[in-house]
Amino acid sequence: MRITKKLIVAGIVSVAATGGAVYATAAYASEAAQPLPAVAPKVTAEQAIGIALKQVPGSWVSELDFDSRGQQADVWELELTKGAERHEVDVDAASGKVTKQQADQDDDDQNDDGDDGDDD
Incomplete structure (x- = not known):
């Protein structure tokens, strides 16, 4: 500006x-x-969050991105956290349908070698 x-x-x-x-x-x-104005998605960010939270009850949204995919349908990409699990949910920006849902264990707090750090 x-x-x-x-x-x-x-x-x-x-x-x-x-x-x-x-x-x-x-x-x-x-x-x-100035970039050309993008066409606003039919499903708003708030609506996409509501849809994702229904898919993973008790979670909170840790990341939200809008992915304009050109020839493919645009999607809202959400990352949700529930305890030690991270869930990735994609919501179609035109229809509001969930196109992807994947859960991963959060490995940030865990050792992969099985060693808990004690030398007993």
């Missing part, structure tokens, strides 16, 4: 010096740098 304001200020100063040609170029450049 600040960059756009700086370009406009710089453009206004340039208008006084060049008669408007540089201002038009600066304004066009700032508009061209």
Whole structure:
């Protein structure tokens, strides 16, 4: 936002010096740098969270991403945590249907070698 304001200020100063040609170029450049607005999904983030929480009761959402997949259906990708389990749930952004549900044990707090650290 600040960059756009700086370009406009710089453009206004340039208008006084060049008669408007540089201002038009600066304004066009700032508009061209803006990404095209994405089409809003039919299923909102709040709705996707509600759907995922129904799939994994008693969990909480630890991550939420919107994945625009081009030719494939857009999905909300959610990661839920319930105790020591992490669940990945994908919710179709158009229909609200769950397209993927996977549970993984959270290994961050566990040793894979079976050694509990005691030398007894």
